[in-house]
Amino acid sequence: MTKWCKVQVACGAFLTNFFIGGPMKAFGVYFLVFQLDLAASAKQASMVISIMYGTYFFTGAGSCMAVTTMFALVGQIFSDKRPLANNIIALGSAVSSIPLNLLAQIWIDSYGWRGSLLLMGGAVLNTLPVILFTMNGAKHCNVKETTSQRKVFDTSLLRSFSFLLYCLASSMYIASIVLVNTYLTRYAQSQGIESIAAAGLISIIGAVAMALSPLGGYMVSLKTIGPFPVNRSYILSVTLVIQATAVFTLPFATDYLGVVVVVVVYAASLGISGAMPITVLSDLFGTENLLTSLGVRSFVIGAFSMASPPLIGIAVDATGSFSLPFFLAASLSCMAAVFFVVVYLCVGSREDRKPDVIDSDTKVIESNEAKT
Template identity: 25%
Template sequence: MSSSVAEGGWGWIIVASAHSAMLIWDGNVKALAVLLPSLKEQFTSQTWLIGIIIAGLSTVLELTAPIIGAINENFNIDPRYVGVTGGVLSSFAFMAASFSSSTLQLFLFISVIGGIGLGLAFIQSTTLVPRYFDELYPRASGIVTCGTAVGMIIFAPLTQLFLDTYGWRSSLLLVGALNAHLIVTGSLLRPVNQVNASYSTIEPNYIDADTTGRKDTEKGTPFLKKTISAKQVLEFLFPTTIFTDPIYILHLLVFCCSAFVLSGWFIYLVPHAISKGLQPYEAAAISMVSAVVSIIGRLSYFPLVERDIVKIRSLMYAGSALSAVALLVDPWMKTFWSLTISSSAYFLGRGVFKSLFFVILKGNIGAEHFASGFGWCVAIGGIFRFIAGGVVGWLYDYTGHYDYGFLVLGGVECLGIFFLFVEDMYRNTRLQKK
């Protein structure tokens, strides 16, 4: 980080904006999950098709990440324009979706337009956070990712209330109104005037960095940060600096497994609970309790990390293992309290892992390349989110219950632990050679 940028400062406003964007993104997904049975009945559709539409929102959102990352690294575009545009699009998308008469219209409005809008708001705000923080980045990352849990707490019961009171069309209209808050948070994304141009950041003592130094000395223009050729456009979108790094590729595989599992769990938790005989409000309550437990976990780890009491990777292994076990035992959870405990255990482990994953990513590729590295992680992970939405829904249509789908999610979670272990071994080997 450049010495001209104080640790934190206006960065806490950026953190609040990124937190709000994540809250609304995951809140939108949870709202659609609550509406899934009604949408399935309204459009006489199969479960997997509605699941794909819901997952498509996150997929399109995440596919915008590499483009926004390239823009951030190479163009002098005020992030406030990007954030406000995203808020307008996401609000319009859900309001327009309330008038849909087919699943195709629902897909175009929610998945495509809504995904692009939320992508502009969320990716732009999230990639600004590491520009403001170094030592306090674990804390900032934890606060940002708490948006997922807070979104569950707010949107799950609120959408159920909207649905029972006004019906699914008015529920989408009201969710679109809530999305308009992104216009306000987008206007707060003040750009950093000067950031560290080196590939490696000043690494906190809790990160074992493995980076190489690089500085850009090319002169830029009022619009471009540096002069570029047509050939360099591909380099901006597909940066060889990170894609030739095996550690980054392993990071990518870990993230894809995590994205697949989280998408399936997030979309189908409420329908899954209802299929086991619980009432809709009980299913929504499971989401709320899981979210509260996750928030406690996300906010509890960073004092331990910042004081070097517990290593980041130890917490990541523990979080992933807890999530995997919770999913694998889920088919035997039949009551409200047993489902609440297993769901809370999964989301607690996932919350800690997700927050720390981005801390590790930043430490390995540096703040300057974080936008591109983060962007490609979420973009490719978005494809796996899309697949999960269809796979779990298809297994339900084929078997009549969600148990096999949740077992698949548990298996993929174990695969992510394996990739994390391989990345850890490879990284230690490379550091020993140096």
């Protein structure tokens, strides 16, 4: 396996997330124009965005197939520095969200929301040559596929309580991020912040996350930090609690500067966590089943991502308050933090556990791996 092919795959995976994840994060900019131009309620406007997120994860169609495959591919190739590699790949969406949120608002002002969406679609189309470039690199990396890796859904995973609890925790984590991406710009506008400045809040999140994501990836790639062993599940849970605290305090910010401060804290924790849930997935359930486990995880995440924005939109319509989404997002992050710790305690680190103490949930996964 040459270094060049690994660089080619990493660059391709980064650019795939760049051209797919960034436009998705920018969609919150369209919330207000949907309300104004289409006379939509908060529930209806958020439903457009939730369908986009839900389709991306829940049907596993289109872009989800590209991103999921990229993370699975990188998980197999970068076995030693997987957390750092995953965080750098996840950085792609943060990098592209910095200009795209502002560009989306400028495009809306210049060409209307329909013209803006056409331009955004043109950006996403760049994913096609990037995927071809990445697959060419993957051939030279000589990645070996097993029977389990060729399966998108493996029913043996569904018999593992720990794995299903992990999927639930991941779903809550992603749903909290979707709620923030959906309602942050609209909340800022409801507080009298002008549209460009409001759209810039997501760009700030992208910039801070971009700065800290490599650091987070490097930190969790280490075995120890000083005298303390690195436990990725615990670090992930701590960052989620910080995220929850920041999101909960957001509605209490009284001016734009206060909102920016809270957003920076939220973005810092988001940058540290990065793609850590996927790294934790590999740690607990193995890289051999990574494509399978990512597929099942995406399916569960899609249900939460599709349901949460319109459901909270009903409450927003009833109360007229755009603060509610952030309280719910904070609650989801806290519950996800608890569940990630519970999963770790049930399964433990695959590297540190001996075969005779592996629990029944892990045996299901191990037995599936043994068949290959």
